[in-house]
Amino acid sequence: MKFGIIGAGIVGTALAVQLTKAGHQCVGVHTRSRLSYERFRGFINKDHLQLEELVPAVNCLFVTTQDGVIPLIAEKLVAKNLVVPGQVWIHCSGSLPSAILRVQEDLPVRCLSLHPLQAFASVENALMILSGTHFGVEGEVEELGTDIVKDLGGIPHKILASEKTLYHAGAVVASNYLAVLASMAVDLFAEAGIPRDEALVSLLPLMQGTLSNLERVGLPQALTGPIARGDAQVVKGHLDQLPPRLTEIYKGLGLKALELGESKRSIQGLSYPLEELDMLRGLLGG
Template sequence: MYNKQANIVIIGAGRIAASILNGLINASFNVQSVLSKEANSAEQLAKKFDVKHYSNNLSQIKEDANLFLLTVPDNQILSVACEIEKLNINFNDSLFVHFSGALSSSILDTLQNKGADTASFHIMQSFPTKDIVELNNLTTAVETGSNRAEDFLFALSIRLDMHPFKLFKEDKVNYHLAGVYSSNYFVGNLLCADEVLQNNKTDYPNFNELILPIVSTTLNNIKSKGLKNSLSGPVQRGELEVIKKHIEKLKNINEEKFLVKG
């Protein structure tokens, strides 16, 4: 039975896995195994956190394991679930959790045929590399059709000093899109800002020196004044002639670069 003494299996050794494993170990959870299709990745991650068992074969799942954290890319979740479903293991009283922001727990439905509960558990944070991101004070979205799984994941979040909330299945894509606008497209906008400064006559300062102060001030304004009261510039002032000049300049820039960066 999965509970605070659960035997945890990490499946996937990618960018988010190290941060999840770090949080679990620091909170004294029992991480039993690390599994990854790449044997070296599984070994490196396991040894980094002194997890004794690791493998690149899902058939090596131990029968007393009961909490499975699928830290694999979105496009691998279904195939991994189908592989696990074929194993000759009864997963009654087990919980399978994936970490996708866009996909619901429904993608794990095949595992319910083996008696398991399923859920999605998304952390609203960016994990651009395998470097450890501290989980404390981050917000987690818990989406599941199981009351038991929901209660457990709320308790797990709190034990990790995180802030959980219940996310309804039909709202997952909107929730994920909000994160994409706030992080991915934000970086894309800055890449576009860098692009418009290229091939100018002016010898600009370093991009970080020139642009990051206004970015920092904008974010601080949003924190203190709210979104609507933080808008400034020609749009806020209604300066149509300035906006028209911007549009004319943008016509001279390679549209494909903007589409890729955005």
């Protein structure tokens, strides 16, 4: 595969390096940022090319820009008459469907989306963890996408284009909102007198233990704590003491925990005592 990169950010640079290692040919890169190109060239010695040079020379074109720029790139390629029949245009957005590249109905290109389900802090970090990363694959040539992901050392998952926003929302909940939950827990520890820097350090092993349980036993078995036990009095105590700004968040999470708790007990052939279940639902607003 001869490929080109438009947008020399972390993802584009890491993809170029890994695909080259897998035996594919990187023809070059096009980027507006001189600093991004200098960083790119520090990892892979390829020329910066104008679109007129890059696009006709490749059979796969990766658009690894910010989401809002992706359709603008496609429009620019059309405006410059840089549309190569049969070429595959690929973007790496988690929230946008591959069809965002099809800015005209009759474009003779095939569109594909490959989204790495991972948070990359730097190019170095991306190169360390790209192998083993799960990818959402969606578009007109999903088999090619699956092959590319495997060449990257990744694990492909085909997703529905019509529901891709929900896929991305799930990724945001699992990654970004995990940091938000940690912040909420640190706030509560601080209210209890533990300095914030100590609070995070003390919470991380607990969070890592939960992640380990998720990996080891999965859902819903990894759920522990007062709602899993059906301890309504503990939940009431929490709600009595919580700062008002956190109450509704706690209740929403608690209702989801109660769903998991019911599933966990069902697998074990058990159920919550009716009085206990009603009390928990009443406390949590369910």
